[in-house]
Amino acid sequence: MTNLYEQIASQWLQAGLHVCAPALCHSCNNLLDYDETWLCNGCREWFLPPNDSKCMRCNARVGPHLDTTDGCLLCKRDYFYFDRVVTLGFYQSQFKDVILRIKHLQGEQLARTLGTLLGEHFFRTQEFSPDFITCIPVHWWKRLIRGHNQTEAIATGVADILKKPFVNSILRKIRHTSEQSGLLPTERRKNLRQAFTSDSQALIQGKKILLVDDVLTTGTTANQAAKVLIAAGAERVVVAVLARSFGR
Numbered sequence: 001m002t003n004l005y006e007q008i009a010s011q012w013l014q015a016g017l018h019v020c021a022p023a024l025c026h027s028c029n030n031l032l033d034y035d036e037t038w039l040c041n042g043c044r045e046w047f048l049p050p051n052d053s054k055c056m057r058c059n060a061r062v063g064p065h066l067d068t069t070d071g072c073l074l075c076k077r078d079y080f081y082f083d084r085v086v087t088l089g090f091y092q093s094q095f096k097d098v099i100l101r102i103k104h105l106q107g108e109q110l111a112r113t114l115g116t117l118l119g120e121h122f123f124r125t126q127e128f129s130p131d132f133i134t135c136i137p138v139h140w141w142k143r144l145i146r147g148h149n150q151t152e153a154i155a156t157g158v159a160d161i162l163k164k165p166f167v168n169s170i171l172r173k174i175r176h177t178s179e180q181s182g183l184l185p186t187e188r189r190k191n192l193r194q195a196f197t198s199d200s201q202a203l204i205q206g207k208k209i210l211l212v213d214d215v216l217t218t219g220t221t222a223n224q225a226a227k228v229l230i231a232a233g234a235e236r237v238v239v240a241v242l243a244r245s246f247g248r
């Protein structure tokens with residue numbers, strides 16, 4: 001009964017707040033209904049991906065009926081320490097806008113909301129059931145400057161939906177590295193070599209892990225992190241990201 005009263009009070013409070021300061025959708029800027037938070041229902045639907053043909057390994061768009069069990073033209077020659085990548089969408093239009101917003105401290109709740117959409121998509125399309133969820137770490141210095149790590153917020157949203165624990169800090173970034181964008185694939189690999197480490201072998205040993213990031217381009221970052229997890233004894237690693245980008 002208390003829950004019912006709490007629910008009614010919370011709905012009244014939400015409605016009251018909307019009258020005082022109408023909230024806008026963080027993607028399309030339309031006015032939100034009192035039962036919508038951060039994103040309007042139209043945008044939520046837009047962010048959930050259609051069931052078109054994607055590569056089983058790297059999630060790139062491919063032609064219909066193509067067997068991608070061993071990868072597509074883009075990823076066939078790459079060695080991945082993770083099984084596959086699952087993405088919500090592509091790094092363009094509205095996706096690009098929201099991903100730029102979540103890098104700022106004010107974007108923390110938006111990142112978590114997008115994480116819940118990623119979690120819903122993952123739950124609907126994947127059989128992989130992780131023991132826990134973790135995320136790509138940032139160097140402590142970068143976290144201090146930004147005030148938060150947006151991938152932690154995304155991973156928390158995913159964990160909320162999958163009802164699995166979010167385990168932070170099992171990976172550490174030990175070197176500050178240059179931004180990956182703008183580097184050639186060989187430079188990306190060099191840039192991230194031995195950038196991650198882990199001293200949580202006991203937690204990782206024999207576990208199925210879902211590794212979360214915001215954007216995946218060549219997969220070098222996720223691959224270097226997955227390599228550390230596998231070396232520490234993880235049974236399997238699957239990667240989930242908000243958006244796939246195709247900059248090479």
Ligand SMILES: [Zn+2]
Nearest residue numbers: 025028040043
């Ligand atoms: Zn919207």
Ligand SMILES: [Zn+2]
Nearest residue numbers: 055058072075
């Ligand atoms: Zn592929």
